[in-house]
Amino acid sequence: MTEPTRLRARAAAHAAPAAVPDHGLFPALDGMRAVAVAMVVATHAAFWTGGYQNSAFKAPLARLDAGVAIFFVLSGFLLVRPWLQAARDNGPLPSLRVYFWRRALRILPLYWLTIALAFFGVDQERPITAADWVRHLLLVQTGKFSWLRPGLTHTWSLSTEAAFYVTLPLFGIAAVLWCRRRGWQPRALLLLSAALALVSVWWPYAIHGVRYTSDWTPNLWLPAYLSWFVGGMVLALVQVHAAGSSMSSRTRRWLDALRAAPGILVVVAIAVWVMSCSPIAGPLGLSTVDQTTSAAVRSTLYAVAAVTLVFPAVFSPQSLLHRFLAHPVMRRLGEVSYGVFLLHIVLLEWLMWLFGWPLFTGNTLYLFAATMVVSTAAAELSFRFIEAPARRLRRLVKGPSRRRE
Secondary structure, three states, rough: OOHHHHHHHHHHHOOOOOOOOOOOOOHHHHHHHHHHHHHHHHHHHHHHOHHHHHHOOOHHHHHHHHHHHHHHHHHHHHHHHOOOOOOOOHOOOOOOOHHHHHHHHHHHHHHHHHHHHHHHOOOOOOOOOHHHHHHHOOOOOOEEEHHOOOOHHHHHHHHHHHHHHHHHHHHHHHHHHHHHOOOOHHHHHHHHHHHHHHHHHHHHHOOOOHHHOHHHHHHHHHOOOOOOOHHHHHHHHHHHHHHHOOOOOOOOHHHHHHHHOHHHHHHHHHHHHHHHHOHOOOOOOOOOOOOOOHHHHHHHHHHHHHHHHHHHHHHOOHHHHHHHHOOOHHHHHHHHHHHHHHHHHHHHHHHHHHHHOOOOOHHHHHHHHHHHHHHHHHHHHHHHHHHHHHHHHHOOOOOOOOEEE
């Protein structure tokens, strides 16, 4: 082979996207969790210090709550994959016993500790009752606004996530049984996913009469954020389909074109997020203004931005973004991100007291930096002594044994 030919072959090999793997290892997604939790901590630091009202960057600071959308997209992607693989391969249904046991071990031990820290370590507006304990322990505190207690207001998203955990097997079982009868049907599953995503657009209008006239908070329930989870499920559908052998050459060319353009996708994600900073996405922070249409717009923009940002983290392993997110430091930050998320509000409240800052005063940047440092240190300890030991208990519940062919 001549030198020019060798160079052209090397360039072609470098430019061609690698084959889509069929395993469940996506190291860049750990780093994406680190990005998402930093966004959440930043928006809360801005809210507590009055940044939503007083900062020149109040709109971007408020819209950093899009980090929750990234978390939900990641959950939808990772949790639905086993069901879609079973549907594609005509395999057995994933064990529900194992699924729920692992979900419980993942979220409950540290969450229950956080409840105790908040109830005993954060100034409560009224005495804690047995009902408060029950509602928070069972993750149903998002029923009413008055049920959310100081130090735990951010756990509405964990309650929503738990609702997704419970309902996801319904989609998974339906997908597997449908494909057993009719074969692998990615288009039908895509249409079903699109229908589910439209629920989030319809929901603000459906709850309008309740949202603004009572203490009930249906705007925090799963239907309001279903499109975010569905965005991850669609990414999983594309990934599972591409890892198989039935994707058409035309569809694969489109997929490869997107995989080869991670920079463009990141720019699109940022541009869509910037749109959410405009008035079309509604008021900033807590507001009693009617947000029916703007809530639907904001939810849709967040879904598009999060999916577009996560796409190259899944499909473009040779990209600079993927290498950054898959760096060992980012992966470790992502691994402890659950602890950062759960603990940061309690720690933020303590830091505000330590700095002597009343609510809606203080320096946003200082509070963000201090909260991130302290929360990350606390999360590292909680991971080692709570989360990791809990993970080792997964072996106590096993799925049905499978005969070797």
